[in-house]
Amino acid sequence: MxxxxxxxxxxxxxxxxxxAMPATPxxxxxxxxxxxxxxxxxxxxxxxxxxxxxxxxxxxxxxxxxxxxxxxxxxxxxxxxxxxxxxxxxxxxxxxxxxxxxxxxxxxxxxxxxxxxxxxxxxxxxxxxxxxxxxxxxxxxxxxxxxxxxxxxxxxxxxxxxxxxxxxxxxxxxxxxxxxxxxxxxDRTARQHPNGARTLSAFWLLSSDADADRKQLERLGFTGALPVRIPQISARGYCIPVGPNGVLALEPDGQGIAADALREGGPQVLGVSIGVADVDAAKRRVERGYEQVLAGYKGVWGDAFLAPTRDDLGMFIEFHALPGTAGSKTCGEFKR
Known part of the structure; x- marks a missing residue:
């Protein structure tokens, strides 16, 4: 740190x-x-x-x-x-x-x-x-x-x-x-993407103690944490709402990708979640980019897939259904 x-x-x-001088709380x-x-x-x-x-x-x-x-x-x-x-x-x-x-x-x-x-x-x-x-x-x-x-x-x-x-x-x-x-x-043109990306939905913070990050985020004013598991990377922890978005405070869940990443690089931003207009279209585009078939899954935010970017970028990018669309969630709870 x-x-x-x-x-x-x-x-x-x-x-x-x-x-700057602080204002009244x-x-x-x-x-x-x-x-x-x-x-x-x-x-x-x-x-x-x-x-x-x-x-x-x-x-x-x-x-x-x-x-x-x-x-x-x-x-x-x-x-x-x-x-x-x-x-x-x-x-x-x-x-x-x-x-x-x-x-x-x-x-x-x-x-x-x-x-x-x-x-x-x-x-x-x-x-x-x-x-x-x-x-x-x-x-x-x-x-x-x-x-x-x-x-x-x-x-x-x-x-x-x-x-x-x-x-x-x-x-x-x-x-x-x-x-x-x-x-x-x-500005409008700068925010339009061929893959349909619209939102930065989550940061994935990986450490050896997800609960410590959860407690600190609560101290910072971010409450309402819900337990989550991400089997795709063998990680568990919490989804903590931050306005319309969330922080995933994660730790390894046994041996696997998260444990390897923590051992090799220490605490890190292991990934981000990106909301897209059309998950299937985005998935097809990334499959063509990486020349491999990717598995879809039900993630923290709903219908999602994980781009295999860790070797290229040092972190993962998850693409998921936009909040409010069919199959979407917010911090682990299906929207009603």
């Missing part, structure tokens, strides 16, 4: 302003999953896997200091940020170096973000609970990942001096989107 890992690899903007504000930081062996490799084998649209980013980023943006505002080293001896701060040391230069994910529209209230609430939160950092005025200088800053975030979960967690919020017709059209 390490502080500030996300401040290096998170969005690659790196320009921060003075810490209020009742628990709504939150939802925001994004996962996914390192590839290199930026073109991870982009090609996401686009060619899995059918996502990959959007360009930038490459300051020898570390590039690109984006897979989804209709529910969640996204996957792709990261890759582009040259020898890149400029890396301690957080990036720690991420790469954990991954041993390979692909994978160690950090996830939760978005809250009441960031200052969340910051104050968690600080009041005795959690060692960092100050709130803001994007620089000329943030190159944005559309030029903005007021308020394009993003604001905080992390933890001592991360409470087995994987690194941060909270983030963004300035309102631009509303001119061209920006709205560009």
């Amino acid at each position: 390490r502080p500030f890992v996300l401040l290096s690899a998170l969005i690659l903007t790196l320009g921060v302003a003075a810490p 209020s009742p628990e504000p709504a939150s939802q999953l925001d994004h996962v930081l996914l390192w590839g062996r290199d930026i073109d490799q991870v982009s090609a896997i996401m686009a060619v084998k899995l059918g996502f649209q990959v959007r360009p980013g930038r490459a300051p200091g020898g570390v590039a980023n690109r984006y897979v943006r989804l209709a529910d505002r969640g996204y996957i940020e792709l990261l890759g080293v582009t040259r020898p001896n890149p400029d890396m701060d301690p957080g990036m170096l720690a991420d790469q040391a954990s991954l041993k230069g390979g692909p994978g994910a160690r950090s996830v973000g939760v978005r809250s529209s009441a960031l200052d209230q969340v910051h104050a609430l968690l600080k009041g609970k005795g959690l060692a939160v960092t100050p709130v950092f803001t994007a620089s005025a000329n943030d190159p990942d944005g559309g030029g200088p903005t007021k308020p800053p394009r993003w604001r975030l905080f992390a933890f001096e001592r991360p409470p979960l087995s994987s690194t967690l941060f909270f983030i919020d963004y300035a309102p989107d631009k509303t001119d017709p061209a920006s709205v059209a560009d």
Whole structure:
């Protein structure tokens, strides 16, 4: 576990302003999953896997200091940020170096973000609970990942001096989107995918003690955990609702994929769940990308299949039926 890992690899903007003053605490504000930081062996490799084998649209980013980023943006505002080293001896701060040391230069994910529209209230609430939160950092005025200088800053975030979960967690919020017709059209286009992907539904956090992560998430304000099992990877644990999404806090369930992953890589983001408009069509596309037949199953979110991405991406991507459609679930309970 390490502080500030996300401040290096998170969005690659790196320009921060003075810490923001917290607002007066209020009742628990709504939150939802925001994004996962996914390192590839290199930026073109991870982009090609996401686009060619899995059918996502990959959007360009930038490459300051020898570390590039690109984006897979989804209709529910969640996204996957792709990261890759582009040259020898890149400029890396301690957080990036720690991420790469954990991954041993390979692909994978160690950090996830939760978005809250009441960031200052969340910051104050968690600080009041005795959690060692960092100050709130803001994007620089000329943030190159944005559309030029903005007021308020394009993003604001905080992390933890001592991360409470087995994987690194941060909270983030963004300035309102631009509303001119061209920006709205560009944003809509960026979130359309050939595989029909619509939602970032779950982060899969793997550790040796799923209950410890469950308890910490409850301390963070995320309650209502339900026991789950994922036999496809020999894992068990809990599904914890986070707004309309969920976090799967998992541990190995005997020998198998989860046990192997934990032994080889330690605590990690083992996967993400993606809601798609048509599970069968997405499955056929991924089968063609990987040139193999894939098994469907009833997962935590309903009808689903698991893309065989662990060797390529260092984590799994599960595709499932969109919430509210036939055969869908939410955190283990069939929707009524």
